[in-house]
Amino acid sequence: DSVEVDLLRAGASWIKAQKRADAEALRYKRQVIDRLEREGRPYVLVGYSVGSRVIMGALESTTTELKHLRGIYFLGAAMTRDKTLKNRRALPRGMRIINYHSPYRDMVHRMAFNFISESPGGGQVGFDDTELFENYPVSCSHAHKGVGIAVDYSGMAEAIAFLELYKAGQVINGRTKVNWETPVQDGEIWWNRLMTVRVKDPAGRPVEIDFEQHSMRPGYYRALRIGGGGDRTRVARGENLHAILAKLKVEPGGKR
Numbered sequence: 501d502s503v504e505v506d507l508l509r510a511g512a513s514w515i516k517a518q519k520r521a522d523a524e525a526l527r528y529k530r531q532v533i534d535r536l537e538r539e540g541r542p543y544v545l546v547g548y549s550v551g552s553r554v555i556m557g558a559l560e561s562t563t564t565e566l567k568h569l570r571g572i573y574f575l576g577a578a579m580t581r582d583k584t585l586k587n588r589r590a591l592p593r594g595m596r597i598i599n600y601h602s603p604y605r606d607m608v609h610r611m612a613f614n615f616i617s618e619s620p621g622g623g624q625v626g627f628d629d630t631e632l633f634e635n636y637p638v639s640c641s642h643a644h645k646g647v648g649i650a651v652d653y654s655g656m657a658e659a660i661a662f663l664e665l666y667k668a669g670q671v672i673n674g675r676t677k678v679n680w681e682t683p684v685q686d687g688e689i690w691w692n693r694l695m696t697v698r699v700k701d702p703a704g705r706p707v708e709i710d711f712e713q714h715s716m717r718p719g720y721y722r723a724l725r726i727g728g729g730g731d732r733t734r735v736a737r738g739e740n741l742h743a744i745l746a747k748l749k750v751e752p753g754g755k756r
Contacts, residue, residue, distance in 0.1 A: 514616045517578075521550045525557025533558055537568055544571040544664050548653055549623070549642065552577035562590035571664055572597045574633075575653040576606055576623035576642050578613065583622060584629040598695075599633045600640070600656065601626045604688055605715075608642035638692035639715035655718040659694050662741040669753035674740025676747050682734045684724060690715050691722075694741075697750055709748055711741065723748055 536543045547555040552574040559572075569590075574597055577583075585591075601623050602609070609624035623642075626635030640653045665672065687693075691712040701707045708726040723736040723744050736744045745752075 517550050518553065521553040522557055525554050526561055528554050529558035529561055533562070533566065537566060540568060542568050542570050542668070544573070545569065546573045546575065546660065547577065548575045549578045553579055556583065556585060559585055559590045560587050564589060565592055566590050567592070569595070570667065573660055574599045574623070575656065576602060576609065576640065577621065579622050580617055580619040581622045581625055582619060582628050585632055588632070596634050597632060599627055599635050600638045600653070600692065601635060602638050602640045605639050606642045636693040636695065637688055639689055640692065651715055651718060655715070656692060656713065658718055659692070659713045659741065663694065666742055666745055666752050671746070671752050672740060672742045674738070674743040676736050676738040676740070676743045679734060679737050684732050684734050687712060699748055699750060709735070711744070
């Protein structure tokens with residue numbers, strides 16, 4: 501259960517939330533993760549805010565590799581940027597935690613979290629341990645619907661589903677929209693960066709591609725070719741992320 505925040509006692513509420521998350525971690529492992537492993541069912545772990553702390557605690561207490569775990573995503577993680585996972589035996593080989601952090605729109609982290617903690621949250625600035633985490637900046641609010649200025653993290657559910665289905669080799673057919681290769685700006689304010697991959701251009705040279713989701717229009721995606729100098733060119737766009745991935749020849753089920 502969520503902890504109701506009393507603005508007059510925010511510090512005490514935060515300590516209570518941390519303790520409840522730590523206590524919940526073992527129960528979450530036993531009742532959710534262990535059950536899915538016994539049943540042999542593939543699953544993905546998604547932790548929002550303090551929920552990321554629950555997942556970290558569950559992973560820390562796991563002594564063997566989670567063979568059916570397919571991915572881990574943190575959204576607005578309410579843990580300090582120096583947080584890491586000391587016991588990594590639970591993670592399948594090569595798996596990293598995808599951390600979507602919001603440096604501009606997340607006022608809860610920018611104000612409340614930083615007021616309570618000396619170190620900023622990984623959900624605002626990303627985590628320092630880049631061997632464990634893949635940090636991607638997004639433009640999401642922490643509060644419900646962002647009070648009219650942004651979309652909260654629930655708007656990323658479709659994008660995460662698209663990514664995990666593609667990794668599993670399950671492709672939703674669709675089409676891309678007509679696109680002219682157009683230079684674009686950084687996009688931190690209005691776009692959620694989903695992932696970065698390396699593909700080969702028509703001449704066989706490796707190029708870096710960023711895939712992004714529009715923050716105010718969650719069902720709209722684009723792909724950007726990143727040049728050596730950091731210049732960004734839109735090379736595909738549309739409502740179906742799988743169609744964009746296929747157009748750029750990112751193999752379904754392959755490693756990113």
